[in-house]
Amino acid sequence: MHRLFRIIFALAVVWALPLSLASAQERGLTVFAAASMKNALDDVNAAYTAKTGAKVIASYAASSVLAKQIDQGAPADIFLSADIDWMDYATKQKTIKADTRMNLLGNSIVLIAPKDSKIDKVTIAQGFDLAKLAGTGRIATGDVSSVPVGKYAKAALEKLGAWDAAARKFAMAESVRAALTLVARGEAVLGIVYATDAKVEPEVKIVGTFPADSHPPIIYTVAATTSAGSGATDYLAFLHTQAAKAIFEKYGFTFLVRPSS
The missing domain is CATH 3.40.190.10 (Periplasmic binding protein-like II)
Known part of the structure; x- marks a missing residue:
């Protein structure tokens, strides 16, 4: 009887695992980004999804609004700010992982x-x-x-x-x-x-x-939030790539990081 119970339990775990993974993939990655990034980032996200199969949900607004929403518990994995000040705010509020922060883009x-x-x-x-x-x-x-x-x-x-x-x-x-x-x-x-x-x-x-x-240098900075899922690391890595660079530059942004392959 105990052996039968162990078999049933093991099967339940196996069956639940793909469902759990599928659920995570369906939920996707949530990116909060400055409104000015919409056109370029929509294309970057489409390229990321095409490469990885991971769904990206983007929410666009003023960086000030997004930083405050994240502080109030909004479920975001990535924060992309159009200035350093609001990323500093997020750092101070401990809503982003400081070691993932990087200056990504420039503008005029x-x-x-x-x-x-x-x-x-x-x-x-x-x-x-x-x-x-x-x-x-x-x-x-x-x-x-x-x-x-x-x-x-x-x-x-x-x-x-x-x-x-x-x-x-x-x-x-x-x-x-x-x-x-x-x-x-x-x-x-x-x-x-x-x-x-x-x-x-x-x-x-x-x-x-x-x-x-x-005026102060216009710098777009990005970081994973403290509540970010496991996909955030791969997404941030993709923002470093030559593919992402080509898209951002097509829209007129200056790429501030050394691109990876």
Whole structure:
């Protein structure tokens, strides 16, 4: 009787194992990523799934929102932030594994206008008058108090001496993609977004590029969360690869790590 029980128990374990693995694979890997990464990361995730068979679920929003959601217990395996500050926040809150953290990508910020705007070829330098350029219209960017693109924009405008006059004209959006949409729809006459965002939106045009030394370096940083599943290590390794590099660079990002094969 005892022998029969042991056989039944062993069979139950064997049967349960593939079900457990299948369940884990079905659940997939959850990636919380900055909104500006959507187009490129969707392609990277598709390439990763094609190579490994592992499902990737991506959630996109402002880095500030995602960092706070993870802190509140949201089930993410990977966090991709558009700036160092919000990854520092996650590190301080002990919601990411610090030894997995790496600076992955670089970007730039640009001034955009609707594609049919008469505004064109703006020289962005010390003393340029953004307020006058906007006229009676609004300028869209991310919330300058929390959204990375907005923080970069404000820092640049302060250094160039254009912030005080233009501040009241800003329409603060919840993410860079929301700001991009305001300009694309003509609801804002100008916007400050990442160069990579402008590249994927046909309804806007770049009218000027902010000097790299006018704001802190734009660095996208990535890490596994403290609640990450076993697949997080393989996913982070894939982000290092030449295949991932080619995709990110196609969308205009600068690849900051030495690619693996």
